[in-house]
Amino acid sequence: MKIFKQAPALIAALLLVTTAGTGYAADKPTDPQIAHIAYTAGDLDIKAAKLALEKSKNKSVRAFADDMVRDHQSVNDKALALVKKLGVTPEDNDTSKGLVKQAEGKRAELEKLSGDAFDKAYAQNEVAYHKTVNGALETTLIPSSSNGELKSLLQTGLKVFQGHEKHAEGMVKELK
Amino acid sequence: MRLAFGLAIGLVSLQLPAGARSALAETLVQVKITDLAFSPPEITVHAGDKVEWVNDDFLDHTATATGQDWDVDIAANKSASLQMTKTGTFEYFCRVHPNMTGKIIVVPK
Numbered sequence: 001m002k003i004f005k006q007a008p009a010l011i012a013a014l015l016l017v018t019t020a021g022t023g024y025a026a027d028k029p030t031d032p033q034i035a036h037i038a039y040t041a042g043d044l045d046i047k048a049a050k051l052a053l054e055k056s057k058n059k060s061v062r063a064f065a066d067d068m069v070r071d072h073q074s075v076n077d078k079a080l081a082l083v084k085k086l087g088v089t090p091e092d093n094d095t096s097k098g099l100v101k102q103a104e105g106k107r108a109e110l111e112k113l114s115g116d117a118f119d120k121a122y123a124q125n126e127v128a129y130h131k132t133v134n135g136a137l138e139t140t141l142i143p144s145s146s147n148g149e150l151k152s153l154l155q156t157g158l159k160v161f162q163g164h165e166k167h168a169e170g171m172v173k174e175l176k
Numbered sequence: 177m178r179l180a181f182g183l184a185i186g187l188v189s190l191q192l193p194a195g196a197r198s199a200l201a202e203t204l205v206q207v208k209i210t211d212l213a214f215s216p217p218e219i220t221v222h223a224g225d226k227v228e229w230v231n232d233d234f235l236d237h238t239a240t241a242t243g244q245d246w247d248v249d250i251a252a253n254k255s256a257s258l259q260m261t262k263t264g265t266f267e268y269f270c271r272v273h274p275n276m277t278g279k280i281i282v283v284p285k
Binding site: 067070071074075078156159160162163164166167170 | 211212234235236252270271272273274275276
């Protein structure tokens with residue numbers, strides 16, 4: 001299944017923080033790291049959407065990409081306002097770095113494609129990407145966050161991204 | 177004083193015969209959007225009534241009928257309304273976040 005080709009690398013990147021070292025409790029990400037991971041995940045999807053807006057002529061794909069830019073920007077603006085309010089400085093970490101590296105690889109693949117092939121690959125990657133990020137939010141980032149407001153924003157983010165995942169699934173079906 | 181006046185109007189309205197209802201101004205029924213959910217998720221209105229979606233989220237949403245009868249954009253922290261002219265049961269969702277769903281049952285006046 002091509003759709004899940006990128007998933008193992010992405011899962012590995014998202015789980016780096018929790019699997020490195022000797023145990024979950026000792027290695028769970030800190031709030032500054034969680035904020036950085038969540039922001040990075042949103043930012044990478046904005047970049048992917050901007051690529052889609054450059055390359056795609058498909059109305060549904062462009063509408064989806066517009067939604068991704070707007071929604072992820074809104075969530076990231078909220079996240080920035082929150083870290084400022086809390087006096088937290090987002091901290092770069094191996095998980096964020098892994099996400100960026102994986103996204104760069106995917107971008108290089110997508111840049112080579114055009115027309116229907118690009119649209120399908122972008123749509124499939126959006127399903128896989130949101131699925132993996134949502135899994136990480138549910139199993140690691142939300143349970144590990146200490147601050148109540150950060151946890152609440154991540155929970156809202158999870159609902160938003162679950163919506164995106166379903167929207168992307170609809171787009172994949174439409175493009176078949 | 178204002179409360180008593182409002183209550184009096186409410187009582188008068190309740191005593192009106194069913195047939196007199198059409199003579200009154202259209203009813204506005206609100207659906208709140210909070211934390212990516214329509215609340216209440218299901219409402220019943222009369223044909224001619226207006227449904228107003230009040231978006232308390234910081235994100236844009238839509239109320240889109242699955243049968244494509246209507247499609248309403250509801251900007252972040254804004255409201256949008258639609259007059260329900262056709263009777264029937266309308267399932268709807270948000271185009272951007274299709275995990276948000278609702279239902280409007282429109283009955284005759």
